[in-house]
Amino acid sequence: MSHAIVHSSDPITLVGGGEGTSEDIAEALTLAPTIVAVDGGLSRALAAGMMPDAVIGDMDSVPPEALARMPQDRQHLFSEQQTTDFDKALRHIETPLAIGVGFCGGRIDHQLAAYHTLLAHPDRPCILIAGTQIAVLAPPAVTLSLPEGAAVSLFPLVHCTGRSTGLDWPIDGLAFAPGEFIGTSNRATGGAVTVTMDGPGMVLILGRAYLRQVVACFLQGGARWPARAR
Template sequence: MSKLIIDVPEPITLVGGGQGSAADLAETLTMAPHLVAVDGGLSLALEVGTDPLAVIGDMDSVAPGALARIPPERQHRVSEQQTTDFDKALRAVRAPVVVGVGFGGGRVDHQLAAFHTLLVHAERPTILLAEDEIVVLAPPRVTLDCRAGETVSLFPMVAVTGTSRGLEWPIDGLDFHPAQFIGTSNRATGPVEIEMHAPGMLLIVARRHLRPLVAQFSQGGARWPARAG
């Protein structure tokens, strides 16, 4: 499916059926006010009293009673099984940035698939909430108002290089590769700036950076171009 369903100028929240709380969703909606439910994530959306713009997925894990509360024109069933529901939903929305709630925790294979989707759709800035952290595919340039000693983890999904300022162990001149060299558990010495030369690096930082990162993307922060074809 490549049909664009939701196209808005403000951030979008995607809510999935993984680990996510009503408090997580309510907080996210204060900065990404347009809500799209992804399959079983509809239950959490309705729990907090929200009215999603759309429900997208193969609908194999959504409660029938929950789906009945959504008008048919806002139900978008995609039955193909080559991609995950998260992938289906991300292809169907366009916004300055997407925040994902309910795509972490639970099954490890689901989390890995979500990280893969971040890479596949590098041109669509997307931030995933974890229990205490956020995960985002590092854009061409990102700044973080870190405190000295704060953990800044970098995990390469592909071979990638970059530069940094404000990290205890700078990444300049390092060749990252998932099977050779990674950058988890780095530490900030203060405010951090990271530049990547190509898409492929997961950035994992504390959840307090969510709002500033949403603002960076919303205000035209650097992003990767769409892939040709």
Template structure:
């Protein structure tokens, strides 16, 4: 546990934090995440994947309806942070309780479509909490104000709006400069990188979907503060 600070239900760290959910986690993905983060947090039943790998979670956050008694008994009481309200998912409860430059999250994509949709909703609602969702083939994140990535020519770059957004791009086969992207209108899926890509967005609400090979570049962009930040959403 490195530079981990807990205040109430809040977990903060200077570096990246790993977050584990109770959904599908591919063989090897627990170690992939742990090798890139300083601290490991579980959203409710996601603690099982960590404990089974030999790593005790630094914190477990959620309503604990999917954390079995067997696993809960193994976790020190001061690492358990129950949030009992039922108006949000465990991913939401955990992500809003974490402060880090970037969160790398596994166990939230795959399996049930409704779980994936609500995870995407959470990424956009909690716009001030940078988070990368790790999937079987792709990574998904909420587009920051700007990002610059050196992608392989031909890499798929999908942009999917959950709000009305506009922006500019370079290095994409089909630039978005003159487009208005909307969830019930124009979207930007299945675009292709030509190499070095730059994306600027005028406001929050755009999801970026990239190959897993871009993971380290995207993490580095957030960690070195090249991306800018969205403010917390007004309640």
């Protein structure tokens, strides 16, 4: 396991350089009070009036004037180019949960890379804030209380199967796979919704209004996948 740069028993907010607002960061910090900037996300954090505990990345997108404001001992350069800066940051924090701002929207390739990182590190859950929605790698089991008609989208990154209750279209017995079968635009019937997955690989997409519920699910325990064998 990589040496952790930032440790927290509470969730950590990761701030990237993609689309995101100061309001997004402020909301994330109410749930994840420690802030870590990811490469160019340092400029966004500083603009929001926040001094991160660390900045992690290859530093190719950080303006020199932003780095000059950051204490040297909080700057953590990783020059390897085999992984993204989001991947580098997620590997080097120790927390029960991360909330990511600035990893969705803007460049499509960056957003796809963020989903790749969620799958690559299923043992390091991170909820991504994406405008009016949130996205997270579905845990082994999640139970949420959702109103009738609430959108519950499931998008597979690999072949995966699972079970559900409380959805208009149950997923039991379905084989999901990219390019074959997906589960976007499902809906809650009203009340408890459960989604149980047989393995990591499904991105769960919900309305942003349910962020706190999803955070609570992860903090209650039992919602983390084991680390992938390397």
